Amino acid sequence: MVITTQGIVATSQTLASQAGAQILARGGSAVDAAIAADAVLGVVEPMNSGIGGDIFAMDWNSKTGKLTGINASGWAPEKLTPAFLRKKGFTEMPSTSIYSVTVPGCVEGWAKLHARFGRLPWRELFQPAIYYAGHGFPVTEWIHAYWQAEESKLARDPNARRVFLPEGHAPAVGQIFRNPDYAKALELIAAQGAKVFYRGAIARAILETSDHLGGVMTASDLADFSSEWVTPISTTYRGWKVYELPPNGQGMATLEMLNIFERFPLPQWGFDSADALQVKMEAQKLAYADLFRYNGDPRFAKIPVQGIISKAYARQRAATIDLRHAHCPVAPGKPGRFGSETVYLAAVDHHGNIVSFIQSLSASFGSGIVVDHFGFPLQNRGAGFVLDSGSPDVLAPRKRPFHTIIPAFMEKGSIHIGFGIMGGLNQPQAQAQFVSDIVDDGMNIQSALEAPRFTNLSHGGCSLMIEDRVPRAIRLELERRGQKLETRGDYCMWMGGGQAVLHDSATGVNYGASDPRKDGEAIPQPDPYFGKH
Numbered sequence: 001m002v003i004t005t006q007g008i009v010a011t012s013q014t015l016a017s018q019a020g021a022q023i024l025a026r027g028g029s030a031v032d033a034a035i036a037a038d039a040v041l042g043v044v045e046p047m048n049s050g051i052g053g054d055i056f057a058m059d060w061n062s063k064t065g066k067l068t069g070i071n072a073s074g075w076a077p078e079k080l081t082p083a084f085l086r087k088k089g090f091t092e093m094p095s096t097s098i099y100s101v102t103v104p105g106c107v108e109g110w111a112k113l114h115a116r117f118g119r120l121p122w123r124e125l126f127q128p129a130i131y132y133a134g135h136g137f138p139v140t141e142w143i144h145a146y147w148q149a150e151e152s153k154l155a156r157d158p159n160a161r162r163v164f165l166p167e168g169h170a171p172a173v174g175q176i177f178r179n180p181d182y183a184k185a186l187e188l189i190a191a192q193g194a195k196v197f198y199r200g201a202i203a204r205a206i207l208e209t210s211d212h213l214g215g216v217m218t219a220s221d222l223a224d225f226s227s228e229w230v231t232p233i234s235t236t237y238r239g240w241k242v243y244e245l246p247p248n249g250q251g252m253a254t255l256e257m258l259n260i261f262e263r264f265p266l267p268q269w270g271f272d273s274a275d276a277l278q279v280k281m282e283a284q285k286l287a288y289a290d291l292f293r294y295n296g297d298p299r300f301a302k303i304p305v306q307g308i309i310s311k312a313y314a315r316q317r318a319a320t321i322d323l324r325h326a327h328c329p330v331a332p333g334k335p336g337r338f339g340s341e342t343v344y345l346a347a348v349d350h351h352g353n354i355v356s357f358i359q360s361l362s363a364s365f366g367s368g369i370v371v372d373h374f375g376f377p378l379q380n381r382g383a384g385f386v387l388d389s390g391s392p393d394v395l396a397p398r399k400r401p402f403h404t405i406i407p408a409f410m411e412k413g414s415i416h417i418g419f420g421i422m423g424g425l426n427q428p429q430a431q432a433q434f435v436s437d438i439v440d441d442g443m444n445i446q447s448a449l450e451a452p453r454f455t456n457l458s459h460g461g462c463s464l465m466i467e468d469r470v471p472r473a474i475r476l477e478l479e480r481r482g483q484k485l486e487t488r489g490d491y492c493m494w495m496g497g498g499q500a501v502l503h504d505s506a507t508g509v510n511y512g513a514s515d516p517r518k519d520g521e522a523i524p525q526p527d528p529y530f531g532k533h
Contacts, residue, residue: 008512019128062352072109072227181375259314296392307335326482356418423496
């Protein structure tokens with residue numbers, strides 16, 4: 001772990017972490033650092049983040065102990081309806097194309113967070129990102145691999161091909177990449193604020209791009225959008241309190257899994273025992289069956305969140321688990337009667353304030369469509385909708401789709417941890433494993449990020465990927481019980497990379513961690529050994 005009395009910023013790319021740490025050194029808040037680091041990630045990790053995407057975040061105030069959430073996920077254009085898509089020949093939501101594009105919520109979310117929690121001037125937060133977009137940066141290993149894998153997707157869009165495939169291919173490891181068009185967009189945002197994105201020159205460019213591709217987004221779709229302050233949801237887990245954000249995100253699945261875990265003696269079994277892994281795998285199936293059945297935009301559908309995260313419901317769901325035999329498939333339960341491609345970063349300032357922050361374009365490079373004149377991809381988050389009228393996630397005008405990106409927070413006594421793990425549907429199950437590693441197995445935040453994990457990236461069934469650091473004998477035993485395992489190598493990208501920061505309010509000491517499955521690092525704010533700014 002990185003350990004310091006100063007602040008820490010942990011992201012999936014070192015230059016972004018460093019930029020955030022520099023903002024802290026200039027007197028910025030944890031939110032200031034998070035915005036600056038996220039802006040840099042949009043430049044240096046363009047396949048996963050940028051102003052064409054959405055954000056969710058939680059801010060924990062060390063003085064008041066209050067945890068505040070923001071949902072800055074964009075909505076569908078008003079004219080994008082199931083009937084419209086069926087007339088276009090679609091029988092399901094497109095995963096790319098202009099019809100997968102929803103209004104980007106990122107910049108509006110930045111603005112709200114800064115207005116409430118920022119300390120430094122808005123303009124200052126974007127100087128690192130503007131610098132790297134204009135001057136260039138050397139491409140790192142993991143990011144090169146992601147970029148190279150998307151060459152065919154980028155080649156289909158003229159803007160994407162021009163901006164992101166210099167010399168006709170993805171930049172090599174160590175090659176300097178520049179995006180001067182994106183620098184112009186960031187300069188406008190720094191100078192004019194969020195209004196330029198939703199009502200000004202950038203908005204006009206988004207609409208121009210949409211129009212020439214046959215899209216239906218309008219000026220009012222952008223201008224009317226506003227992110228939303230939300231109250232986090234939570235559960236307790238063996239004396240810890242764990243927080244997620246409410247739907248339209250998938251955080252409630254993490255809490256349901258933890259409630260099921262709690263019904264079994266995982267601390268006695270050990271994290272890599274067959275029994276413990278069997279419980280975690282079966283809990284994942286149960287929670288995801290409920291997630292896919294019930295999740296949606298709560299402004300359009302009644303989501304039984306309190307039932308899904310209740311202890312009584314977990315007791316009922318846990319009773320269906322057979323330690324000796326895997327269940328495939330698993331049906332959703334009835335929680336109502338119990339009710340009352342992505343970057344993650346975490347920042348803590350020297351006061352102990354924590355930001356748990358996540359951003360995404362959905363798929364790698366999002367829709368594959370890059371905005372005219374400004375060099376950034378538009379997300380394809382609309383692919384999370386369905387066209388089935390019976391689903392709570394059916395496409396509707398001004399509705400937000402099912403969202404995979406979820407920031408998390410946990411605390412017990414003087415210990416407060418902001419954490420997240422990327423990777424689409426991987427996220428709730430990876431978060432639940434991370435919490436269990438800390439609570440049940442006594443790992444620190446770095447060890448918990450590094451620990452071997454399993455994941456199921458489909459909508460059900462017993463097919464799971466698992467890292468080969470889980471002992472072979474345990475994997476064979478799980479297969480004997482009916483799990484269908486696909487063994488992957490060390491620190492496999494499909495398990496998602498994560499970051500975490502921890503503040504001990506009893507000592508004032510901060511801790512940071514970064515997952516080796518990404519190119520990132522936890523970087524501390526420098527101590528004032530040269531004097532204060």
